[in-house]
Amino acid sequence: MPPALAGRFHLLLDWLFENAAADPASVDAHARAVYARAYEAPAAVRAANDWHRTFTQDIADLATYAPVTAPILALGGEYGNHESLVTAVPPSAPTPGWSASTAAGTTSRRSGRRRSSGS
Template sequence: MKVEVKSNFARLSNVTMHYLTAGSGEPLVLLHGVPQSSHEWRHVIPYFADKFFIIAPDLRGLGDTSRPINGYDKKTVSADVWELLSQHLKIDSFFLVGHDWGGPVAFALAAQHRDAVRKLAILDVTIPGDGAEMSQGGRRWHHPFFRTPDLPEAMFGGREHIYLEWLFDNYGSRTNVLSQEDKAEYFRTYLKPGGFRTLLAYYRGFPSDVRDNEAFLEKDGKLQMPVLALGGDSGFGRGMETLQSLERVADDVRGGLIPNCGHWVAEEAPEFVAEELTRFFAE
């Protein structure tokens, strides 16, 4: 299905944000993960373009969005998205989807603007501050490693592409989930000056994310909008952890597994993901 996807830039208070738009209808916001960009939604967008007006931003410091020195806690990152939607695009109500680190960004956005988020979908990630351990007891070894000051920069300096390619090849359900062309698109932005610094900053913001989310929940309680939580059932997919995490921070949760899928859910199982999201949004 051929769909016109437009590339746009918005000058916001603290970043110049790149974002994709496509389709028409009710607003649907897609927040990507790390080490990805809005490019990760390329296979999903065609399924939605005849039903929704799609907005897929590159998050602060990632993709073709500018790279400030700080502000990578997810409360601040979500504020960029809110400014794009509410002030630049004049959108005050929308459906929201987040994958990987885009999931905690989506949660922070929904927790602060509960009347604006009509429904929330979280894909293959857990929520910092939900009371559980996000790094699977060390199985996701890169979480604490990336939070270690200076060491990742020293080890990966000039060799960032080796780690990125390893991650793409090992965190899916098979090694060839991503083509070399698609990997090259991610390398294009993550290997630019500041690209790997901002990747690390998303992990290093984790302690702030825990405190912020605990404060959101303490102040206003669990999320009340309907929530869909899906995890990949293979390899480094989160499995049922995503659903279990969201049940701890929201009251109206449904979901389960994405079959034959690892962590790169929008690229491994775009048809299944699109069908589940479409059904959820239509309920």
């Protein structure tokens, strides 16, 4: 980790939580301190950066693999990636009652109410 970031990584994390989280208040001060402490370790930052550096190679590798034939469960949240999941992970075999239009809404098991992906 560059010496300028030593002991100051919490500044970056606070900015990310405040500006990128759907609900910044959901990450309290204690949780932020835990994240900051974990990222103070040089190996943690290096590992996170290396994970991002492999994306280009991962994309190239994925192009050489056969399509997955096993069932896949793809989950997306209210503020997440539902639309891209519906496109990227369609059913490999027709599932009774499934379609892109019916997948756009989900039923909450707790309330039984129908919720659209945009709500």
